[in-house]
Amino acid sequence: MSEEPRSETVTRRSFMTNTLRVLGVAVGVALSIPPIAYLLDPLRKRSANTDKGWSELGSIEKFPINTPTQVAITGNRKDAWLTETVTLGSAWVIKTSTDPTVFKILSTICPHLGCSIVNDDKASRCPCHKSRFTLDGQREAGPSPRAMDLLEHEVRDGVLFCCYQRFKTDLAEKIPLGEA
Amino acid sequence: MLNRLKKLGTWFDSRTGARKLVEGLFHERIRGGASFRYTFGSALAFTFALQALTGVLLAFYFSPSTTDAWPSVYYIQHEVTMGSLIRGVHHFGSSAMILLLVLHMVQTFLHGAYKAPREVNWLSGLALLAIVLGLSLTGYLLPWDQKGFWATQVATNIIGSVPGVGDTLQTVALGGVEYGNLTLTRFFALHVFVLPGTLIAITGFHVMLMRRHGVTPKPGPSDEELDRTAGWFWPTQALMDLVVCIVVLAVLVSLALLVGAPLDAPADPSSNYEARPEWYFLFLFQLLKYFEGPMMIVGTVLLPMLAGLFLVALPFLDKGEDRRLRARKVWAVLFFGGIAAIGALTGIAWLEDSKNEAFLDNQRLGQRDACEAIAYAGLPSGGINARGNVILYEGQRLFRQNQCVDCHRVGSEGGQGESKGPDLTNYLGRSWLKRFLKNPYDDAHYGQTKLRLREDDGSEMPTFDDIPEGELDALVEYLASLSGETYAPPIDTVLAEAGRKLFHGPPKGASETEAAQYKSQCGDCHFMDEVPRTPNVEDTFYPDLSGFGSRTWLEGLIQDPLHWRYFGGAVAEDENDPEKLNHLGDGMPRFDLLTDAQLEYLTAWLVELKNNDNVMAVQKRCLP
Numbered sequence: 001m002s003e004e005p006r007s008e009t010v011t012r013r014s015f016m017t018n019t020l021r022v023l024g025v026a027v028g029v030a031l032s033i034p035p036i037a038y039l040l041d042p043l044r045k046r047s048a049n050t051d052k053g054w055s056e057l058g059s060i061e062k063f064p065i066n067t068p069t070q071v072a073i074t075g076n077r078k079d080a081w082l083t084e085t086v087t088l089g090s091a092w093v094i095k096t097s098t099d100p101t102v103f104k105i106l107s108t109i110c111p112h113l114g115c116s117i118v119n120d121d122k123a124s125r126c127p128c129h130k131s132r133f134t135l136d137g138q139r140e141a142g143p144s145p146r147a148m149d150l151l152e153h154e155v156r157d158g159v160l161f162c163c164y165q166r167f168k169t170d171l172a173e174k175i176p177l178g179e180a
Numbered sequence: 181m182l183n184r185l186k187k188l189g190t191w192f193d194s195r196t197g198a199r200k201l202v203e204g205l206f207h208e209r210i211r212g213g214a215s216f217r218y219t220f221g222s223a224l225a226f227t228f229a230l231q232a233l234t235g236v237l238l239a240f241y242f243s244p245s246t247t248d249a250w251p252s253v254y255y256i257q258h259e260v261t262m263g264s265l266i267r268g269v270h271h272f273g274s275s276a277m278i279l280l281l282v283l284h285m286v287q288t289f290l291h292g293a294y295k296a297p298r299e300v301n302w303l304s305g306l307a308l309l310a311i312v313l314g315l316s317l318t319g320y321l322l323p324w325d326q327k328g329f330w331a332t333q334v335a336t337n338i339i340g341s342v343p344g345v346g347d348t349l350q351t352v353a354l355g356g357v358e359y360g361n362l363t364l365t366r367f368f369a370l371h372v373f374v375l376p377g378t379l380i381a382i383t384g385f386h387v388m389l390m391r392r393h394g395v396t397p398k399p400g401p402s403d404e405e406l407d408r409t410a411g412w413f414w415p416t417q418a419l420m421d422l423v424v425c426i427v428v429l430a431v432l433v434s435l436a437l438l439v440g441a442p443l444d445a446p447a448d449p450s451s452n453y454e455a456r457p458e459w460y461f462l463f464l465f466q467l468l469k470y471f472e473g474p475m476m477i478v479g480t481v482l483l484p485m486l487a488g489l490f491l492v493a494l495p496f497l498d499k500g501e502d503r504r505l506r507a508r509k510v511w512a513v514l515f516f517g518g519i520a521a522i523g524a525l526t527g528i529a530w531l532e533d534s535k536n537e538a539f540l541d542n543q544r545l546g547q548r549d550a551c552e553a554i555a556y557a558g559l560p561s562g563g564i565n566a567r568g569n570v571i572l573y574e575g576q577r578l579f580r581q582n583q584c585v586d587c588h589r590v591g592s593e594g595g596q597g598e599s600k601g602p603d604l605t606n607y608l609g610r611s612w613l614k615r616f617l618k619n620p621y622d623d624a625h626y627g628q629t630k631l632r633l634r635e636d637d638g639s640e641m642p643t644f645d646d647i648p649e650g651e652l653d654a655l656v657e658y659l660a661s662l663s664g665e666t667y668a669p670p671i672d673t674v675l676a677e678a679g680r681k682l683f684h685g686p687p688k689g690a691s692e693t694e695a696a697q698y699k700s701q702c703g704d705c706h707f708m709d710e711v712p713r714t715p716n717v718e719d720t721f722y723p724d725l726s727g728f729g730s731r732t733w734l735e736g737l738i739q740d741p742l743h744w745r746y747f748g749g750a751v752a753e754d755e756n757d758p759e760k761l762n763h764l765g766d767g768m769p770r771f772d773l774l775t776d777a778q779l780e781y782l783t784a785w786l787v788e789l790k791n792n793d794n795v796m797a798v799q800k801r802c803l804p
Binding site for chain 1: 230233237240241248251252254256259260261262263265267414415416418419422425426429563564565566568642
């Protein structure tokens, strides 16, 4: 910097350099706050997309005793800007006693890491990481930290309703998505 | 700590030579000294960086499809934290780009900086101008709102008017012969990948050339004078650049916060929206007005092309070494004449519009629609469906489009037509039902309809203005409960049950104490058995109230008001006295051409009326 023109004294120069640095940092900070708030917006809307609503699963008579039947569950969902009736997920429905109004409804989502649980005559299994459950959802073997997730249900006038929910995975406790 | 950082810096520098690179960037000698005249280029680069930043951020939430584009932009603008700020800066940033480009170009012209050896600087600059215009055009369509949709139509139809290849060009540009998903995905890809990518590449080249040839100093001073007054980019010019960038940023942020980026109603191909392009394309729009028929091509293609050719050819036509303006009068007159002409055309376009009442009315309607679409999209009871339609907004529009509004007043709007139907303010809401029961034939209910003729033979619905308030409330609650719809506050089931008893009269064999609860016998005239009846053949009958006020009930009413379920019996044609009850004259027409979706929207809006506050709030906000 030996070529520095004389008209600019060193003090003036360092004053400008410092001003530049301060202003530059200020602009940088100002420019980064709104984008961060904007990108983190989903943290503000932590509640699950699905309203806690009742979905109709059909007449209680169509479910056989002690045999898990898979049903798709439809319900109203707000997905960002859209509100639509969509398939929310599915569940295994088991009529557990001779009383035709006693049911167990188990989410097909594995509490381990969220794969879909299938079953054969003997057990429910998660095909991804080999978690195994009894047909009524008790944990038997494998990495799942808890039993299969029970869904709330109700029988009204011979029709089965269920409240579909998703839960956090890989926790011993069953905590709905969006809750602390 | 600081020492370690310095060590790390030294390590990094020894591996990369970064310090020298940065020094190289900043230590540029400026002959004649730093000046605010040289800030436009940096301001442009800064504004483009802002556009890139905000653009990437917008892409985090934007969905380029004809059904989702508008809703996702609505979502950014009204629901995402700081979304309106980000979108506002991006929107006004495009105007800033154009403005700064023009200033940069004028400055370049004034200093004669297009002359040898800087011809390629100039040409690459022109390419950048074209790309920026392309970015503006493609970006405009993306929200898929009325303004973007209709204004872009004009631009792409101009492409189509090019002789010979126009049709092909247009089809390729649109991804088909008309606007649709493929247009949007194409424009999106161009706007976020192709054009910015090219822009960045050419800008790099442009800046590299600028560094190669240096800043073009003011024409006039001698070489010695320029060397004597020479300054440095760092820190003097850098500080000037930064100050200008901060001013640009401050203006953009203020505009975003105070004015806000506009969002029109969702694109509607059936509307009569009068489109205007953004202000920087207004001159082209105005030019089109002067060339008719086969001459159109002069305004759309030839003149703009000539202007472009002039700019491209300028450095090769004006070859004199003297950069002072007086030495290149002809070129200065052409250049500034062109800019003045563009300014004048823009001014005329603006002036003509500001005096054009029809256009201004159209604009007001457009603003009303935009306001309503946004307001209804924000209502929890409304929402946007998978077709991308704001349900209640579409319902409100259908109510107007089908002339329902001529006969039916809602709040401060409508009911101006000659024939009058019931005032639908708070339709089927508790207070509407209550006033209806008190006097079905007041002017706000059925008083101006043919149902009133029932009074002639005493078969009209009685007034219930003398029954105790509590019983009236119970009846209202029961009637409201029949729809199965959500009321605010919710249906009081105990009260509704009391109302049910009042409505239907005592069951057979009821004890006297029990029968005392059943008083009004509405059920004697209003069946709820859904047994079909035929007007004129059976005795006079009255609307069947099963599912009263539900969506299905309303859909049926709209499609066929004289169906036996509704007013078919109540206003049946009287063969003996056709004058008297000829309902086909000016009663409510059948709206049986509505599609299922339209019926759904219209009834959704009618159902919303019962919770009056929402619709009234939208009216207050959006009606002039």
